[in-house]
Amino acid sequence: KNQVEQSPQSLIILEGKNCTLQCNYTVSPFSNLRWYKQDTGRGPVSLTIMTFSENTKSNGRYTATLDADTKQSSLHITASQLSDSASYICVVSRSGGYNKLIFGAGTRLAVHP
Amino acid sequence: NAGVTQTPKFRVLKTGQSMTLLCAQDMNHEYMYWYRQDPGMGLRLIHYSVGEGTTAKGEVPDGYNVSRLKKQNFLLGLESAAPSQTSVYFCASSRWTGNGFMNTEAFFGQGTRLTVV
Numbered sequence: 420k421n422q423v424e425q426s427p428q429s430l431i432i433l434e435g436k437n438c439t440l441q442c443n444y445t446v447s448p449f450s451n452l453r454w455y456k457q458d459t460g461r462g463p464v465s466l467t468i469m470t471f472s473e474n475t476k477s478n479g480r481y482t483a484t485l486d487a488d489t490k491q492s493s494l495h496i497t498a499s500q501l502s503d504s505a506s507y508i509c510v511v512s513r514s515g516g517y518n519k520l521i522f523g524a525g526t527r528l529a530v531h532p
Numbered sequence: 533n534a535g536v537t538q539t540p541k542f543r544v545l546k547t548g549q550s551m552t553l554l555c556a557q558d559m560n561h562e563y564m565y566w567y568r569q570d571p572g573m574g575l576r577l578i579h580y581s582v583g584e585g586t587t588a589k590g591e592v593p594d595g596y597n598v599s600r601l602k603k604q605n606f607l608l609g610l611e612s613a614a615p616s617q618t619s620v621y622f623c624a625s626s627r628w629t630g631n632g633f634m635n636t637e638a639f640f641g642q643g644t645r646l647t648v649v
Contacts (some may be wrong), residue, residue, distance in 0.1 A: 423574065426630050460642070460643070461642055461643070462536070462622050462624075462640030462642050462643055463575075463640050464640070465637045465638070465639075468637065474552050477533075507576075508574070510574075520575075520577070520638070521574070522574030522575040522576070524572055524573055524574050525574070
């Protein structure tokens with residue numbers, strides 16, 4: 420079954436600290452993996468897209484890694500800010516169609532001052 | 533450039549009532565999608581469209597209908613609302629590239645929170 424599992428479900432950190440969010444997937448055949456940020460009451464916004472051949476990609480303070488062999492990805496946030504408080508969603512795309520995005524349930528991050 | 537705009541942002545319906553959610557994009561994207569987001573679950577695809585005049589079923593299409601009469605608009609209809617359709621609905625769009633759709637970014641609207649009582 421094609422699934423995307425994220426951990427932890429929720430996380431609280433202090434402003435300025437780093438954190439790492441995890442994503443495990445069983446989607447096949449794999450095309451690419453995306454991380455989205457979703458602020459409360461808003462739609463998801465893309466952070467990174469990684470294909471099979473990429474094992475790391477950065478977007479400012481966000482760095483995503485991908486291990487296609489173990490089917491794991493992580494999103495590392497450096498020097499967190501209050502504005503990082505949001506849900507982070509891992510999305511895996513299957514090859515072969517435009518309708519084949521498999522969404523994780525997300526990790527809800529709260530950054531406290 | 534507004535991106536993807538959804539109308540309305542909030543709505544409360546009584547069981548059995550009907551309504552239409554409107555999605556408009558100004559990026560000239562070929563592909564448009566409707567998703568629903570429920571607590572503790574990932575977004576699930578309801579219907580999608582690969583171009584003007586075309587629609588197709590997604591993962592959870594029952595109880596919904598869609599139309600794409602114009603390239604920039606994608607409408608989601610509920611013919612007879614049920615409490616199980618209480619959810620947050622997101623529209624998204626993406627473009628076709630020479631390398632195919634799969635690596636292009638999907639842009640989402642701000643969502644419509646629908647409650648069916």
